[in-house]
Amino acid sequence: MDLTKQFPRSPVDRLHGIDHLRRLIDKARAFNAGTLGEYNYNCPMDQLLLTHLGISAEDFARIVATHTTDETVYAELWKRFPKALSPEAVTAFNTRYESAAPDTPEKQAWFDSVRNAIDPSRTDIKTWARLLDLEEKRHVPVL
Known part of the structure; x- marks a missing residue:
């Protein structure tokens, strides 16, 4: 791999x-x-x-x-x-x-910055697993 x-x-x-x-x-x-x-x-x-x-x-x-x-x-x-x-x-x-999901304010800020850099409209993404899929360009259903 x-x-x-x-x-x-x-x-x-x-x-x-x-x-x-x-x-x-x-x-x-x-x-x-x-x-x-x-x-x-x-x-x-x-x-x-x-x-x-x-x-x-x-x-x-x-x-x-x-x-x-x-x-x-x-x-x-x-x-x-x-x-x-x-x-x-x-x-x-x-x-x-x-x-x-992020468990500190610092981790939440980093999480939000990554998510927002990819797609700021995806505020439904709140967990690490879903963020990884978004970051790696997989389809992530809107919740």
């Missing part, structure tokens, strides 16, 4: 129902290849999923390095973290993840 030439998958493009997992795999592949470009591996959004799973960014990158497909990465995670991947745990994670 070369993130200097393409975007990672959407934060809400789910793998086995889990938000951010496909995106994190893309970022880990780029991290391993040295092709992250402007992206940060182990950013706060990555950390939400890594913390939920109970794995470090380094260990996750190692799993991705030794498994060639999303499905084999998931299978390895399932072996290690079945409780974190239970339907109830995934639903709880997705709810937290999809509602993650």
Whole structure:
């Protein structure tokens, strides 16, 4: 994955129902290849999923390095973290993840400046996941 030439998958493009997992795999592949470009591996959004799973960014990158497909990465995670991947745990994670929003005045000001630079009419965008999709030029439905 070369993130200097393409975007990672959407934060809400789910793998086995889990938000951010496909995106994190893309970022880990780029991290391993040295092709992250402007992206940060182990950013706060990555950390939400890594913390939920109970794995470090380094260990996750190692799993991705030794498994060639999303499905084999998931299978390895399932072996290690079945409780974190239970339907109830995934639903709880997705709810937290999809509602993650700026939590300080400074973060809100930065969020608003990024959103407004892209499309000031999109004041309906209030969460990090939706902002990422807008920033990466994906269709983001108006709420």
